[in-house]
Structures are given as structure tokens and as C-alpha cells.
Amino acid sequence: MIAIEDATLIFNAGTPNENRVFEAFNLTVGKGEFITVIGSNGAGKSTLFNLLSGTVMPDSGRIVLNGRDVTKEPEFKRAKTIGRIFQDPLAGTASNMTLEDNMMVCFKKGFKGLRIGLNRKRREFFKEQLKFLDMGLEDRLKDNVGLLSGGQRQALTLLMMVLSRPELVLLDEHTAALDPRNAEIVLRLTTHFVKEYGLTTLMVTHNMQHAIDLGNRLLMMDSGEVVLDIRGEEKQHLTVEKLVAMFSKVRNKQFTNDEALLSR
Numbered sequence: 043m044i045a046i047e048d049a050t051l052i053f054n055a056g057t058p059n060e061n062r063v064f065e066a067f068n069l070t071v072g073k074g075e076f077i078t079v080i081g082s083n084g085a086g087k088s089t090l091f092n093l094l095s096g097t098v099m100p101d102s103g104r105i106v107l108n109g110r111d112v113t114k115e116p117e118f119k120r121a122k123t124i125g126r127i128f129q130d131p132l133a134g135t136a137s138n139m140t141l142e143d144n145m146m147v148c149f150k151k152g153f154k155g156l157r158i159g160l161n162r163k164r165r166e167f168f169k170e171q172l173k174f175l176d177m178g179l180e181d182r183l184k185d186n187v188g189l190l191s192g193g194q195r196q197a198l199t200l201l202m203m204v205l206s207r208p209e210l211v212l213l214d215e216h217t218a219a220l221d222p223r224n225a226e227i228v229l230r231l232t233t234h235f236v237k238e239y240g241l242t243t244l245m246v247t248h249n250m251q252h253a254i255d256l257g258n259r260l261l262m263m264d265s266g267e268v269v270l271d272i273r274g275e276e277k278q279h280l281t282v283e284k285l286v287a288m289f290s291k292v293r294n295k296q297f298t299n300d301e302a303l304l305s306r
């Protein structure tokens with residue numbers, strides 16, 4: 043289970059630019075949950091991910107990852123158990139390394155420090171995994187990753203993240219920079235991997251329909267607060283119109299996220 047307990051985060055404290063992004067913020071994520079996160083501009087979605095991954099530290103409160111208090115743990119340490127994928131499809135892989143070397147880096151991470159090498163059996167395993175992506179990458183183990191398309195790289199990034207067996211997956215608009223066809227492929231793979239490996243996952247998206255269709259729980263954020271937390275049957279019966287109306291009702295204002303509203 044992942045928990046953020048009573049977290050407060052203030053940027054530029056004590057200056058004219060002081061920005062209290064989170065005040066006594068609480069969130070509990072159950073093991074294996076797949077949560078989509080949507081919200082108005084500046085709601086705090088990326089900052090929530092930054093808090094969980096250790097990119098920013100809370101001014102007060104605790105962050106607990108499967109029973110371990112990681113509040114003070116720096117980002118590079120948390121990265122051993124947290125997999126984060128960004129919008130930029132080039133960010134998750136090393137261009138000047140081959141597919142198999144890239145995959146090996148993540149595979150080793152999954153074995154938490156054990157000395158394992160790249161052998162014939164492991165190459166076969168990588169091929170099997172790549173075959174599943176259905177992009178012909180199983181025959182390109184020796185190619186440099188820099189030769190792949192954006193969609194292929196993001197699918198590979200996803201697969202590599204799965205190989206590292208993360209305790210928490212943070213998907214930060216990971217399909218936003220892909221063309222619609224590749225975005226659908228990567229989302230299909232995401233759903234498959236989350237289910238197959240029971241990955242505890244949070245996914246920020248600006249696409250309201252994706253937020254409704256994917257996952258078991260939906261969080262709507264506004265001004266550093268979770269204003270809607272929808273799951274189960276209620277989520278299954280959601281529509282974009284209902285979601286926008288629910289937001290207006292609880293916040294007494296219109297939902298404003300240009301990208302989200304345009305993607306409807």
C-alpha cells in the first residue's frame with residue numbers, strides 16, 4: 043500500500059511568490075490499484091508524482107511505500123522501486139545503447155543487486171517479451187534504440203519498466219506525445235501489463251475519456267486537493283459530461299483544462 047499522510051508542500055516559502063500547493067494532503071493507494079488522475083491546470087498532478095518519486099520533498103507529513111517510510115529518501119533511491127514514465131518518448135531509454143543492453147539495465151534492477159549477465163537464455167527471454175509488443179522489435183536486439191520510432195520507444199520503455207518489477211508505477215501523460223494510433227497501442231499494452239503483473243499504478247492523463255475507461259479508480263484534482271474520488275460501479279457508469287458536471291457541483295466553478303476539454 044502507498045500512503046501520503048498529511049503532506050504539506052510550499053514552494054518559495056516566505057517570499058512574495060509563496061505557493062502552498064498541498065496542505066494536509068492525504069492519499070492511500072491499495073496494492074494493485076490502477077488509478078487515473080485528471081484535473082484542472084495547475085491542480086498539482088505532476089507535483090503529486092514529484093512527491094511520490096522524491097523529486098520534491100514535503101515540508102511536513104509522511105510518504106509510506108509498502109510499510110517503508112520513504113519521506114526522506116532521495117529520488118535516486120526511490121527510483122529502485124518506483125517506475126516513472128514521462129511524456130517524452132525519448133526520456134526512458136538510452137539512444138546510444140542497443141535494445142538488449144537497455145533491457146538488461148532494467149532486468150538487473152528487478153533482481154535487486156544480484157549479479158546476472160546477458161546470456162543466450164536471457165536474450166531469448168527478451169525476444170519473447172518484445173514479441174508481445176507486436177512491433178517487430180524481437181529481431182532488433184542489437185540495434186541502437188536511437189533508431190526506433192517514438193511509439194516503439196515508449197512501448198519499449200513500458201516493457202523495461204515492467205521488467206524492473208516496480209512497487210509503484212507513475213505514468214505521467216505517457217501517451218500525450220504519441221500519434222493516436224501509437225497512443226492506443228501503448229495504452230493497450232499499459233492495461234495488459236498492469237493486469238498481468240498486478241502493478242500498483244497512477245496515470246495522469248488529459249484525456250478524460252481515457253481517465254474514465256481505464257483503471258479501477260479515478261481521481262479529479264483541483265488546487266492541490268482530490269475533489270472527486272470515483273471507483274467501482276460509479277466509475278463504470280461515468281461519462282465526460284457527468285464528470286464535468288460533478289466537478290462544477292463540488293467546486294462551484296467550471297472545469298478548466300484546455301487540453302482535457304479539447305480532447306473530448
Ligand SMILES: Nc1ncnc2c1ncn2[C@@H]1O[C@H](COP(=O)(O)OP(=O)(O)OP(=O)(O)O)[C@@H](O)[C@H]1O
Nearest residue numbers: 053054061063081082083084085086087088089090
Ligand atoms: N518547482 C516549482 N516551483 C514553484 N512552483 C511550482 C513548482 N512546481 C510546481 N509548482 C506550482 O505548483 C502548482 C501545481 O503544479 P503542477 O505542475 O503539479 O500542476 P498540474 O496539475 O500538473 O498542471 P498541468 O495540467 O497544467 O500540467 C502550480 O501552481 C505550479 O505553478
